[in-house]
Each structure stands twice: as C-alpha cells, then as structure tokens.
Amino acid sequence: SHSPSSVIIVGAGVSGISAAKVLAENGIHDLLILEASDRIGGRIRKETFGGVSVELGAGWIAGVGGKESNPVWELAAKSGLRTFFSDYSNARYNIYDRSGKIFPSGIATDSYQKAVDSAIQNLRNQEAESGGDHSSTSKVTEPPSTPIELAIDFILHDFEMAEVEPISTFTEFGEREYLVADERGYEYLLYKMAEDFLHTSEGRILDNRLKLNQVVRGIQQSRSGVRVVTEDGRFYEANYVVLSVSIGVLQSDFISFNPPLPRWKSEAITKCEVMVYTKIFLQFPYKFWPGCPEKEFFIYAHDRRGYYTFWQHMESAYPGSNILVVTLTNGESKRVEAQPDTDTLREAMVVLRDMFGPDIPDAIDILVPRWWNNRFQRGSYSNYPIISNPQVFYNIKAPVGRIFFTGEHTSERFNGYVHGAYLAGIETSRAVLEEMRKERETEDGSQTQL
Numbered sequence: 091s092h093s094p095s096s097v098i099i100v101g102a103g104v105s106g107i108s109a110a111k112v113l114a115e116n117g118i119h120d121l122l123i124l125e126a127s128d129r130i131g132g133r134i135r136k137e138t139f140g141g142v143s144v145e146l147g148a149g150w151i152a153g154v155g156g157k158e159s160n161p162v163w164e165l166a167a168k169s170g171l172r173t174f175f176s177d178y179s180n181a182r183y184n185i186y187d188r189s190g191k192i193f194p195s196g197i198a199t200d201s202y203q204k205a206v207d208s209a210i211q212n213l214r215n216q217e218a219e220s221g222g223d224h225s226s227t228s229k230v231t232e233p234p235s236t237p238i239e240l241a242i243d244f245i246l247h248d249f250e251m252a253e254v255e256p257i258s259t260f261t262e263f264g265e266r267e268y269l270v271a272d273e274r275g276y277e278y279l280l281y282k283m284a285e286d287f288l289h290t291s292e293g294r295i296l297d298n299r300l301k302l303n304q305v306v307r308g309i310q311q312s313r314s315g316v317r318v319v320t321e322d323g324r325f326y327e328a329n330y331v332v333l334s335v336s337i338g339v340l341q342s343d344f345i346s347f348n349p350p351l352p353r354w355k356s357e358a359i360t361k362c363e364v365m366v367y368t369k370i371f372l373q374f375p376y377k378f379w380p381g382c383p384e385k386e387f388f389i390y391a392h393d394r395r396g397y398y399t400f401w402q403h404m405e406s407a408y409p410g411s412n413i414l415v416v417t418l419t420n421g422e423s424k425r426v427e428a429q430p431d432t433d434t435l436r437e438a439m440v441v442l443r444d445m446f447g448p449d450i451p452d453a454i455d456i457l458v459p460r461w462w463n464n465r466f467q468r469g470s471y472s473n474y475p476i477i478s479n480p481q482v483f484y485n486i487k488a489p490v491g492r493i494f495f496t497g498e499h500t501s502e503r504f505n506g507y508v509h510g511a512y513l514a515g516i517e518t519s520r521a522v523l524e525e526m527r528k529e530r531e532t533e534d535g536s537q538t539q540l
C-alpha cells in the first residue's frame with residue numbers, strides 16, 4: 091500500500107529517534123518510523139501531577155563530571171534543560187525505623203560498610219565459581235536480615251549504587267547524577283533531536299514519516315526485503331528494519347517473525363533480565379517532612395525487603411509542590427501494579443505514619459506508573475547478570491538478516507540508561523549504513539560482470 095522505504099524504524103523512543111537522525115544525516119530520507127503509542131519518547135515520559143511535570147520513566151542524567159562527556163548531558167546543556175544535582179550520599183544518614191527514629195549515623199555507616207563489603211565478597215565468590223577457580227576458598231557472607239541491612243541491601247542492588255561494581259556510566263562519564271525537573275519534560279530532548287530531521291511546527295512533529303498508533307505485530311523478511319505488519323492490518327515495506335522495542339517486548343513474543351528468529355537469537359533474548367522500577371508520586375495538602383537538601387532522600391527500614399524503602403521529596407526541584415516520591419522495584423512493582431491505587435495509597439500512608447507520626451495528613455493524589463503491564467514496555471530496563479556470558483549480549487544485539495536490533499539493551503557499556511539507548515541508536519544506524527554500502531558494492535560488482 092506504501093512505496094517501499096529504505097529503512098523502517100520500529101519505536102520512537104530515544105534509540106529510535108537517534109537511529110533515524112543518523113540515517114537522515116547520511117542521506118537516507120525515505121525512512122519511516124512506526125510507533126505503537128500516541129507519542130514519541132517511550133520510557134522518557136512526563137506527566138503533569140500536582141501542578142508540575144513529573145517523570146514517570148527516566149528521571150536522571152546519570153554519569154556526569156568524569157573523564158568522558160556524557161552525550162545526553164551535552165544535549166541537555168544545549169537545549170537548556172532544567173536539572174538539579176542529586177546527592178545520594180546523605181541518604182544513609184536518613185534511615186528511619188518503624189517507630190520513626192532515625193538510626194544513629196555510626197550504626198548507619200557501619201551497616202552500610204558491612205553491606206558493601208559483603209556484596210563485594212559475594213561478587214568475588216561468584217567470579218571464582220564461574221571461572222572454575224576453586225583454589226581461593228570463598229568466604230561465607232551472612233545474608234542481610236535486619237530491617238536496616240535489608241534496606242541498605244535494596245539501595246545497593248536495586249539502585250545500582252556504584253560502590254559494589256564498576257559501572258561504565260560512572261567510571262567513564264562520572265559519578266554525578268542530575269535530576270531532570272523541567273516543565274517541558276526530559277522528552278524535550280527528543281523533540282529537539284527530532285527537529286533536526288523531521289518537519290516540525292511549534293514543537294509538534296508534522297512529518298508523515300513518523301506514524302504514531304502503529305502497533306507492529308509481524309516482521310517478515312525475504313532475501314530482498316522486509317515487510318512490517320501492524321495490528322490494524324496495514325503493512326509497510328523496506329530494505330531494512332531497525333527494531334528498537336524493549337527487551338521485555340521481545341521476550342513477550344508480541345511481534346512474530348517470519349521466518350522465526352534463529353535459536354541463538356531467541357535464547358539470548360530470554361536470558362536478559364528485565365527490571366521493573368516504579369516511581370510512585372504522592373501529593374499532600376502541606377509539607378510535613380524536613381524539606382532541606384540534606385534530607386532529600388530518605389530510607390524506610392522494614393522487615394520486608396523493598397517495602398516502600400526509598401523516598402525522595404521534591405522541594406529542591408519544585409518548592410511548595412508538596413510531592414513525595416517512593417520507588418518500588420520488581421516483585422513490589424508488580425504487586426502494586428495489580429492492585430487499585432487506593433490500596434497503594436493506604437499502604438504508603440501507613441509507612442509514612444511509621445516515619446512521621448500519626449497526625450500527618452493523607453495524600454490528596456497518587457500516580458502509579460505501570461511499566462510492567464504496558465504491552466509496549468513489559469518492564470523498565472534490561473539488567474545483564476553481573477557474571478554473565480558476553481555472548482548473550484552479542485547475540486541480543488546481532489542483526490538477523492535485514493532486521494537490526496537497537497535500544498538500551500543493545501548498549502554494551504551503558505545498557506539501562508538513556509545515554510545507552512541514544513548511543514545504541516547511533517551505532518545500529520552505522521551498522522545499517524555499512525550494510526547498505528556493502529549491498530551496493532555487490533550490486534555494482536555483479537553489474538560490471540554482466
């Protein structure tokens with residue numbers, strides 16, 4: 091029904107947009123972007139809540155101030171995005187027990203150091219085991235068990251604090267993290283990027299090469315080209331496809347491939363872990379928590395790991411907004427996604443009354459994002475096991491015929507981050523351009539032979 095394009099990009103998140111931009115810059119103008127939802131941005135998404143813009147997905151530019159410059163930080167600087175430095179180091183001095191007492195700093199520091207040491211030891215043990223090194227006897231470490239130990243364990247592992255393992259984002263781009271708090275949203279960066287190659291007017295994209303509400307359900311390929319089939323029965327043809335849907339969507343088999351993906355591919359896809367990360371926003375009639383910057387992050391220690399553990403107030407970014415954010419992950423995320431928000435609000439209020447006493451007011455509004463149940467996401471981001479076979483990663487990233495894979499899960503150094511997705515888009519496009527060049531060469535070659 092449409093004339094074939096050179097390249098179809100499936101998904102208009104940051105990787106899809108950066109991939110398209112690089113193609114356009116290299117003279118590929120007959121591209122098509124098919125996006126399932128009614129907007130660009132994907133996991134970068136703002137919503138108005140309590141009168142301000144809150145970020146349901148990516149909220150920070152992580153990795154700033156190091157030896158290499160983070161390209162997303164550069165984009166943010168260029169477009170004047172409003173950001174705030176986040177100092178997590180204080181969080182460990184704001185750990186509340188269930189009776190509302192803050193753990194003395196000595197105890198907090200000791201527990202923190204113990205948790206870091208034990209995490210590092212565990213990692214060494216795992217490394218020794220997977221390397222078949224039985225000469226070094228692995229030390230047994232006690233698993234965290236008290237509420238404060240469980241809370242710190244949660245912070246260390248579910249927030250990827252860099253103390254335990256070297257994370258490229260922090261070792262290469264720097265240890266600083268900046269919270270994005272801009273009325274235009276983090277997604278403003280994507281609109282700025284899109285402006286360079288798509289026709290826009292007053293911040294709206296009017297280019298008909300971007301097709302929203304096009305839910306891709308099938309990808310068929312032959313020796314000569316690719317056909318992409320959408321849920322409403324349309325199809326689009328191209329020479330190549332750049333597939334930027336999340337690892338969760340790939341695992342869900344929402345898109346069928348004909349011929350089916352080879353085994354090495356589908357097996358690798360199942361091996362990548364999907365993290366669920368949920369930021370719950372609560373608005374109050376007035377502020378009852380200490381609003382100073384040293385208390386921006388605070389921790390609730392409960393005997394259930396990850397139970398409303400990590401809190402943040404928004405006074406620095408939006409003074410007077412009276413908003414608190416609590417972060418849940420994995421099992422707890424899935425649990426609250428499945429229940430009515432009124433239940434979640436009630437649970438959060440019990441936790442807050444433990445910390446701040448019985449007289450605090452009820453929240454007047456709550457916002458619970460559902461990344462797990464969103465069929466265009468199926469989770470928040472990829473997490474490759476620390477000790478994993480690098481082949482799994484290479485197989486997830488490798489193209490299959492004319493289908494090229496991109497997205498944060500295909501970034502070797504920066505998976506799970508916005509800059510990972512951004513750089514992956516660029517890298518995948520370069521691979522497609524290289525493939526096009528090779529194909530042209532063989533065509534030219536066979537013509538000369540004739």
Ligand code: FAD
Pocket residue numbers: 100101102103104105106124125126127130131132133134146147148149150151152304305306307334335336339344345367368369461465466467469470471496497498499505506507508509510511
């Ligand atoms: P996506 O943004 O998911 O883009 C893929 C697009 O494909 C989506 O728009 C989707 O709608 C579309 N799609 C899916 N299926 C189909 C289909 N069948 N047909 C057509 N289109 C389809 N990163 C940071 O750097 N800092 C943070 O603080 C941070 N916090 C995060 C917090 C949360 C809650 C989440 C969810 C993520 C966070 N991340 C953070 C990670 C970051 O958001 C992602 O790494 C990045 O945005 C992923 O971009 P992407 O292009 O790979 O994927």
